[in-house]
Amino acid sequence: MVEFVGREDELQTLHQMLQENNQVAVAAVAGMGGLGKTELALQYAMAHREIYKGGICWLLAKAEDVGIQIVRFARTQLDLNPPENLTEDPNQKLLAQVQYCFRLWREGDVLLVLDDVSDYEQVKLYLPSPSSRFKVLMTTRQYFGGIAKLSLDVLQPEAALELLKSLLKETPGRIEKELAVANQLCEWLGYLPLGLELVGRYLARKQDLSLTEMLRRLKEKRLDERSLSKSKSEGNMTAQRGVLAAFELSWQELEDEDKQLGCLLSLFAAAPIPWKLVEQCLPEEDAQDLEEIRDDSLLNLHLLQRKGEGIYQLHPLLREFFQYQCTGLEQVEEFKRSLCRVMVAVAKDIPEYPSLKQINAVTPAIPHIGKVAKDLIQYLSDDDLIWAFFGNARFYNGQGLYEQTLPWYEQCIEVTKKRLGEEHPNFALTLNNLALLYKSQGRYNEAEFLYLQALALRRCQGGEENPDVAESLNNLAILYELQGRYSEAELLCLQALELRQRLVGEEHPDVAESLNSLAGIYDSQKRYSEAESMYLRALELRRRLLGEEHLDFATSLGNLAYLYQSQGKYGEAELLSLRALELRRHLLGEKHPDFALSFNNLAALYELQGRYSEAEPLHLQALALRRKLLGEEHPSVAESLNNLAKLYYLQGRYTESEPLYLQALEIFEQRLDANHPHTVKCRKNLANLRDEY
Structure with missing residues (x-):
């Protein structure tokens, strides 16, 4: 029983x-x-x-x-x-x-x-x-x-697993042997009692069948898998039908328009669906008519669930069932093209560096953009192809989630190369974006290789007088500055600035970006007066063109603050640092690498002023955030380790300082090189410490 x-x-x-x-x-x-x-x-x-x-x-x-x-x-x-x-x-x-x-x-x-x-x-x-x-x-x-x-809703995951265990109690230990797969099996079945009981009873009859193989068969055969059909030997089951037959009863009560809507919904990802996206997929249909079908048919028959205001979802097995029915529906091809059109439009609206507010707004659409990239790229035009990948990449990259960003750019390169070839402008764009990601991850050598490849392609495609060439030059300059190659960085940045001024004029965000980049290069070389002039020009341009609620404006504030800190203008530096910190908190939230940067810079400022008790918690927070977001081997983590070690050194806490310097030095030597300015400085700091005791 x-x-x-x-x-x-x-x-x-x-x-x-x-x-x-x-x-x-x-x-x-x-x-x-x-x-x-x-x-x-x-x-x-x-x-x-x-x-x-x-x-x-x-x-x-x-x-x-x-x-x-x-x-x-x-x-x-x-x-x-x-x-x-x-x-x-x-x-x-x-x-x-x-x-x-x-x-x-x-x-x-x-x-x-x-x-x-x-x-x-x-x-x-x-x-x-x-x-x-x-x-x-x-x-x-x-x-x-x-x-x-x-x-009734589906079972909770724990209860679903317990039901599966009860069905296989004649073979004790079977679930525990493949516990992770058992949980995946419950999830694939959507924790539906009927599906769990049918599959559990099937496994009970097939004692040599592993749960891994059972899951593989389900994924391959979907609802046609025989384990989801009721066996004649299962006379003691309350349910009289298999999954397909059980769903078929509700399907038969639907009108043609109801069935079409169900099939469209099944093309979305297995995730909550914003209703506004459904309406956009059917622009010629009356919104009130769609609402009636949704509420009076699909919701009334419990074929669709309301998950929140304007958000609906299909049960995983019902989604499979509707897809099963889609095969005979003549509108399905048009539905797929329509879904792709809508999701590409959403992806294009995601800024390159979205704010937290923009990220929250687009979050419900992200699984469905991913669905297009995974299963429907054949329905995308050549021009739209990259956006199925760029949408999700921008979403994750904008949160500093670089590991989750990576596969979207890597897949985009593979797909773009296969369909469009290496001579297409979008291939160069994808190379450039992956290089940007590598730079953010501290993978500077890999980033340089891709930047150079993208620059060469862009020169071939559009000649030297090309905004894309200017972008590549500027990106390469920033990378060289991070690598301590200041003379190369300055030359490229000046070329990018001159080209942008000529192509788009002085009043353009791209010009502000080049001014900011050039200022950073001067700052790194302690050419403070030149850096200040450039930073101020960039700040004013961004204020005028983008407004004071923009991430680029926050970046300019933070950069200028760091410069003033280096010049000993502590009052001005603190004011700007706090403003940049609050703006980043507002725009990005507190779990972003740029927010950690604000902590780091403010801590360094307090340290210079001898405000050690205020500096330490900020250094610790910056280090913890960077470790969590960037990983243990990132140069920014080494920077935080070095800065915290320096703070402890200044306080005479030498035994706490030394291991931090050693960790920082090891990362700098591995991820940069032995002669990089950061490496040299860290090595010098360690030597000074050892001279003290």
């Missing part, structure tokens, strides 16, 4: 719903096929049979007229024999007999179960009067307005 797990709270709630009303308590145990509605009703009846002294009457709503079933039950189980002549109206004969049976029913409370009700109006006529001792429990796939409703 299979254990009944995961529904203890629902059983208790159901009992309370049926008992708390003196009138008839009609509790609709609603939900899509396979959730175990009938099993829950059965378990409730078995658990509480002692309190229903008048008996439990179980009726199959779809099998036969409910009135006929009630009269038959009364005759066979209660020895009642309702007369034929209770009324002269032949149309009221059956109703009169039902009422007669209710009046003479055995004493005590009665539980009347109506299983699988599809039309409430057809059974309402036969229900007992509100003042009677009868309790009525219905199971249904639909929603009946005005009736107390207990809506």
Whole structure:
């Protein structure tokens, strides 16, 4: 016997719903096929049979007229024999007999179960009067307005695993041996009780079949996998159908327009779906008509779930079922093209460096952009091809989640090269973006190789007088500055600045970027007066062109603050640093590498002023953030280690300082080189420390 797990709270709630009303308590145990509605009703009846002294009457709503079933039950189980002549109206004969049976029913409370009700109006006529001792429990796939409703959801992951274990208890240890796969199996089945029971029983019969192989078969054959069909040997199951057959019952109740909408929804990723995206996929359809189909058909039949305001989701197996039905739908190809069009438009709206507000706004769309990149790129035009990948890359990169960004750019390079070839401008653009990512990860040598490749391609494609060439020159200059190659960096940055001024004019964000880059190169060489002039020009341009609520403006504030700090202008530096910190907190949140940079710079400022107690927690926070976001081997982590070590050195805490210097030096030597300015400085710091004791 299979254990009944995961529904203890629902059983208790159901009992309370049926008992708390003196009138008839009609509790609709609603939900899509396979959730175990009938099993829950059965378990409730078995658990509480002692309190229903008048008996439990179980009726199959779809099998036969409910009135006929009630009269038959009364005759066979209660020895009642309702007369034929209770009324002269032949149309009221059956109703009169039902009422007669209710009046003479055995004493005590009665539980009347109506299983699988599809039309409430057809059974309402036969229900007992509100003042009677009868309790009525219905199971249904639909929603009946005005009736107390207990809506079943899928099982919780722990309960789903427990159900699977109970089905395989004859082979102990089988789940534990492949525990991770067992959890994946439950997830693939969407924690649906019917799917879990069918697959569990199938595995119980196939004792040599591993869970890994079972999962592989499900992924390959989907709903056609035989384990999801009910075996003739499973006579003790409450459910009478397999998954496909169970869903088919609801499918048959849908109109053509309902089915089309269901198929469109199944093309989205297996994630919550913003309804506005669905409407955009069907621009010629009336929004109110779509809403009616959604609410009156798909939601009413529990084929779709509302997850929040404007957010809906298909159960994973229902999504499989709708895709299964899509194969015979002539509109499916157009639906795929429409979905791609909408998701590309969303991707193009994601800025290269999105703010936290923009990230939160686009988050619900991200899985669906990824779905297009994974499964539907053949429906994208050549010009739109990169955006299925760029959308997700910008989303993750904008949060400083570089490891999650990487596969999107790598896949984009592979796909772009295969379809468009290496001579296409978008291939060079993708190389450039991957190089930017490598730079952010501290992978400077790999970044340089890609930058040079992108620059060469752009020169071939558009000649020297090309904004893309200017971008590549500027990016390469920034990289060289990070590598301590200042003379090369300055030359390239000046070329980029001159080219941008000539192509786009003085009043352009690209010019501000080049000014900021050149200022950074001068700052690194302690050419402070030149750096200040450039930083101020960049700051003013960004203020005027982008506004003071822009990430680039925050960057300019932080850079100018760091310069003033180097010049000993501590008051001005602190004011700008705090402003940059708050702006980054507002725009990026507190889990971003740039926010860690603000901590680092402010800590360095306090340290120079001898405000060690204020500097230390900031250094520690910067180090922790950088380790978490960038990994242990990133040059920025080495910078934080070096800075914290220096703070401890200044406080005379030499034993705490030395191991930090050693860690920083090892990273600098590995990720930069032995002669990089950062490496040289760290080595000198360590030598000074050792001279002290």
